[in-house]
Amino acid sequence: MLNLMKLEMKRMNFHTIAVCFLSINAGILGILLLLGVDPEITAEDFNNAEQIMILIKTLVVAAFVIYASVLLSNMVIEEFKSKTITVLFTTPVSRKKLLLAKVLVISLLTFVMFLVSISVLTAIFSVLNNAFGILWFSFPIDILRENMMHLFVTGIAVAGMSLIPLVFGMRKYSVPATITSSILIVSVLSSSVNNGMMNLFSYTAIPIVLGIIGFIIAYLVINKAVKNDF
Amino acid sequence: MTYAIRTHQLTKGYRGKEVVSGVNMNVRRGEIYGFLGPNGAGKTTIMKMMTNLTKPTSGEIEVLGTRLQANSHDILKRIGCIIEYPILYDKLSARKNLEIYCEYMGYYKKDAIPEALELVNLRVVDDIPVREFSLGMKQRLGIARAIVTKPELLILDEPVNGLDPIGMQELRDLFYKLSRQYGITLLISSHILGEIEQIADTIGIIREGKLIEETSMAEIRGNNTEHIELSVSDYPKAAYVLEHELQATNFLVKEEGLINVYDPAISQNDIIQAMVRNGVEIGRINNKNLSLESYFLQRMEGSKKHA
Numbered sequence: 209m210l211n212l213m214k215l216e217m218k219r220m221n222f223h224t225i226a227v228c229f230l231s232i233n234a235g236i237l238g239i240l241l242l243l244g245v246d247p248e249i250t251a252e253d254f255n256n257a258e259q260i261m262i263l264i265k266t267l268v269v270a271a272f273v274i275y276a277s278v279l280l281s282n283m284v285i286e287e288f289k290s291k292t293i294t295v296l297f298t299t300p301v302s303r304k305k306l307l308l309a310k311v312l313v314i315s316l317l318t319f320v321m322f323l324v325s326i327s328v329l330t331a332i333f334s335v336l337n338n339a340f341g342i343l344w345f346s347f348p349i350d351i352l353r354e355n356m357m358h359l360f361v362t363g364i365a366v367a368g369m370s371l372i373p374l375v376f377g378m379r380k381y382s383v384p385a386t387i388t389s390s391i392l393i394v395s396v397l398s399s400s401v402n403n404g405m406m407n408l409f410s411y412t413a414i415p416i417v418l419g420i421i422g423f424i425i426a427y428l429v430i431n432k433a434v435k436n437d438f
Numbered sequence: 439m440t441y442a443i444r445t446h447q448l449t450k451g452y453r454g455k456e457v458v459s460g461v462n463m464n465v466r467r468g469e470i471y472g473f474l475g476p477n478g479a480g481k482t483t484i485m486k487m488m489t490n491l492t493k494p495t496s497g498e499i500e501v502l503g504t505r506l507q508a509n510s511h512d513i514l515k516r517i518g519c520i521i522e523y524p525i526l527y528d529k530l531s532a533r534k535n536l537e538i539y540c541e542y543m544g545y546y547k548k549d550a551i552p553e554a555l556e557l558v559n560l561r562v563v564d565d566i567p568v569r570e571f572s573l574g575m576k577q578r579l580g581i582a583r584a585i586v587t588k589p590e591l592l593i594l595d596e597p598v599n600g601l602d603p604i605g606m607q608e609l610r611d612l613f614y615k616l617s618r619q620y621g622i623t624l625l626i627s628s629h630i631l632g633e634i635e636q637i638a639d640t641i642g643i644i645r646e647g648k649l650i651e652e653t654s655m656a657e658i659r660g661n662n663t664e665h666i667e668l669s670v671s672d673y674p675k676a677a678y679v680l681e682h683e684l685q686a687t688n689f690l691v692k693e694e695g696l697i698n699v700y701d702p703a704i705s706q707n708d709i710i711q712a713m714v715r716n717g718v719e720i721g722r723i724n725n726k727n728l729s730l731e732s733y734f735l736q737r738m739e740g741s742k743k744h745a
Binding site: 292295297299300301 | 486490492508509511513514515519521525527528538541542543544583
């Protein structure tokens, strides 16, 4: 299993992934910097560091759940669509393990990218805020340490949740369905209530439940896919 | 164990319609088995079942001494195959395609890849993606992939499709070499008979999902197809001579002056001597081998009538 995961990682184009990862982070940082454009409007919605943390988390989750769906499309859906998966199915590898390896690699990568992004963005924004006073209140880097456990758990939840699009994508081996469904999931999760103070992510339980559902769905979809005739 | 593949009452149905029914195939070790049938006869489905890509509705398959189960996959290490058409990673180079396959096969011999490319005579520039290949090149790459891990059994579905006549001959030679030098068993399907006639040891003919015949080529050549064609001016007399002097029972007077003698006991020489003795002038005489094609067509016609 571990070998299969290594093999999948070897097949990934890390150069492209790195470029995407950096662009996504640059984009989110850009959005954060916009907070400094008009302090008055910003003040209507954001009054303390905790809210900024929620904003960063929401953006990062949204970005990487969608990015995970792109990876799912490339590594799973496309292989079924172009039938190259049948080549792999004629090798002495268990079909189930083969697909689980692909999905786990994507989960793992999403988890890592989530944690790294959130840490780096918080750190950079904290430093910039100190230096240039983007917000009228302070955004100390310590907030990262305070939230560490919570972020770790959310990371695992995101890793599972990012697999939910599989169920839509694998129906007709459709890349658009995979990516669209991920965007829908993200929109529902990030839609805010209570004047932007809360979204579904504010409760830890919801992402965790979705994360568990994601892992279960992935397993069930794979279980069904391996029984198909090709 | 003398069989590479045996199937027993192999049946596959899609939505209540049987596309393969009750097929009992026997592919002996080391032989080249030509699998013939028109398009849509069920060749690909059977080959898919042999590689476990598709599960049979009923019946059994034994490959290299192992009975295939729904989740058998270890046995695939010893099999190379092309099913339907060579499915390749379009965006990757030829070499990369082979590398990925070898990794999943757990085959790490270093020079295996250049060797395989050499064997199929595919000269590739490293960074050209496969999607820019011609159909013939893709076909060659598919074959290279099937043989790169030196399998014991090769299952090739229409492997010479899309190749020019020279390419076909080259690959036929390669298949023959793989069989005779490396002892690999080959199951090759085709709908064009001439393609395998020259190299097959055994042929199986399939029609509408049923295996209607499985015979060795030697037998077909020997028993069914040979006759002597004789062209004479005085054919009533020639027929009389054949019947009374040579005791021929199985001959046919076709058009005026053309006689086919199917009796294996009578040689060309016997006929010439008898005709000369009786003063029948022979215009032309020769041995005719019915090509596999005519034989095949005959069989197809026959089975149609019975059906």
